[in-house]
Amino acid sequence: MHAAAPFSCDIFCRVIDNYGDIGVCWRLARQLVDEYQWAVRLLVDDLQSLAKLVPTVDPTLAQQRIAGLVIWQWEQAPSATPAQMVVEAFACDPPVTYLQRMAQQTPPPAWVNLEYLSAETWVEDCHGLVSRHPQLGLEKVFVFPGFSPRTGGLLREKGLLAAASAFNLSPAAADQFWTTQGLTLRAQAPRLFFFTYASPHIPALLDAWLSHGQALEILLPPTPATPQVEAWLAAHPNQTLLRVHPLPFLPQAEFDRLLWASDLLFVRGEDSLVRAQWAAKPMIWHIYPQAEQAHLPKLAAFYSHYSQGLTASALAAQTALNQAWCDTNRAVDFAPLWANWRQHLPEIQSHALSWRAELSQQPDLATVLVSQAYKKWGQ
Numbered sequence: 475m476h477a478a479a480p481f482s483c484d485i486f487c488r489v490i491d492n493y494g495d496i497g498v499c500w501r502l503a504r505q506l507v508d509e510y511q512w513a514v515r516l517l518v519d520d521l522q523s524l525a526k527l528v529p530t531v532d533p534t535l536a537q538q539r540i541a542g543l544v545i546w547q548w549e550q551a552p553s554a555t556p557a558q559m560v561v562e563a564f565a566c567d568p569p570v571t572y573l574q575r576m577a578q579q580t581p582p583p584a585w586v587n588l589e590y591l592s593a594e595t596w597v598e599d600c601h602g603l604v605s606r607h608p609q610l611g612l613e614k615v616f617v618f619p620g621f622s623p624r625t626g627g628l629l630r631e632k633g634l635l636a637a638a639s640a641f642n643l644s645p646a647a648a649d650q651f652w653t654t655q656g657l658t659l660r661a662q663a664p665r666l667f668f669f670t671y672a673s674p675h676i677p678a679l680l681d682a683w684l685s686h687g688q689a690l691e692i693l694l695p696p697t698p699a700t701p702q703v704e705a706w707l708a709a710h711p712n713q714t715l716l717r718v719h720p721l722p723f724l725p726q727a728e729f730d731r732l733l734w735a736s737d738l739l740f741v742r743g744e745d746s747l748v749r750a751q752w753a754a755k756p757m758i759w760h761i762y763p764q765a766e767q768a769h770l771p772k773l774a775a776f777y778s779h780y781s782q783g784l785t786a787s788a789l790a791a792q793t794a795l796n797q798a799w800c801d802t803n804r805a806v807d808f809a810p811l812w813a814n815w816r817q818h819l820p821e822i823q824s825h826a827l828s829w830r831a832e833l834s835q836q837p838d839l840a841t842v843l844v845s846q847a848y849k850k851w852g853q
């Protein structure tokens with residue numbers, strides 16, 4: 475007797491900018507393989523970006539197999555037989571020849587558009603909506619990740635929270651991690667992971683950290699902010715409170731440990747924001763900047779969720795710092811904002827843990843997608 479063939483899934487990803495698009499798609503693909511034993515093919519238009527996250531990827535290959543899944547260059551898509559589920563990440567428009575093949579199948583694949591993460595309330599109304607392709611008649615379901623049970627939830631692998639807790643309960647784990655990165659960090663100085671976009675606020679933020687008078691170990695991955703940080707350091711040659719440690723871009727498989735081994739997190743975009751919440755550390759979010767400060771209401775929407783359970787004064791400290799960081803229309807003196815945030819850190823740290831516990835009650839995004847697929851296929 476033959477074992478049933480695994481459920482098949484194609485994930486389409488175009489890399490628009492940065493690493494979030496491919497970062498989310500890679501995580502999802504891995505989870506579907508590891509936890510559901512699905513046969514997953516990832517079709518990507520920029521393998522160089524994927525190779526940053528997964529160094530075993532060879533960007534020159536049209537097709538390759540890594541970590542139990544198949545990776546194809548986007549141009550190969552017209553020759554693909556569509557899978558049972560097709561995930562179109564971030565409305566990336568799979569090639570029309572592929573869609574035509576989907577329409578020829580009986581039944582056609584379960585087709586999902588996986589949207590960007592947003593905390594805004596309209597997401598709850600749009601999650602699960604179906605649109606019909608005008609020519610081909612195919613139905614596409616919109617899945618919105620999010621922070622409430624009326625959305626598709628967030629990516630969260632099965633063992634993630636247990637691994638994070640075990641790491642943070644082990645007194646030696648963080649130091650060992652930094653040692654493997656070739657770093658010896660001052661024991662009393664908080665470790666601040668600084669993953670951001672470039673920002674006109676960087677000199678003022680560093681000024682505030684310095685004037686606060688407490689040592690900081692700053693872990694600096696490669697970002698557009700690096701030259702700004704270097705310029706600030708060059709202008710302050712004699713200060714010793716802030717020590718900046720440039721990091722290489724680590725494989726995504728190492729990224730969580732980077733967060734777990736830090737005390738304070740500056741994160742950005744989509745995927746690192748989610749991982750920071752699973753790391754349950756005090757965090758400041760550099761939301762992806764948009765024209766005319768359109769990102770600020772989106773930041774406020776996030777805090778309408780994240781605020782649950784924080785006292786008014788801790789919430790004010792958290793949001794004042796985060797909003798100032800993301801509002802590039804005004805000059806900011808970060809010194810009082812930073813001092814106030816640091817003062818509220820005990821509460822903010824315990825809130826991060828309770829928020830993680832609450833968020834983990836929701837179904838995770840992969841579970842939502844899988845049940846969507848099985849519903850369509852009657853499994």
Ligand SMILES: Cc1cn([C@H]2C[C@H](O)[C@@H](COP(=O)(O)OP(=O)(O)O[C@H]3O[C@@H](C)[C@H](O)[C@@H](O)[C@H]3O)O2)c(=O)[nH]c1=O
Nearest residue numbers: 491492493494495497695723724725726743744745746
């Ligand atoms: C610093 C670092 C990051 N990473 C990973 C973690 C994440 O998967 C990824 C970073 O993705 P994000 O945190 O989402 O930030 P980002 O700024 O790179 O991506 C953004 O791109 C924009 C185009 C989108 O509109 C945003 O929503 C967002 O996805 O890089 C590593 O694997 N190693 C590293 O050393």
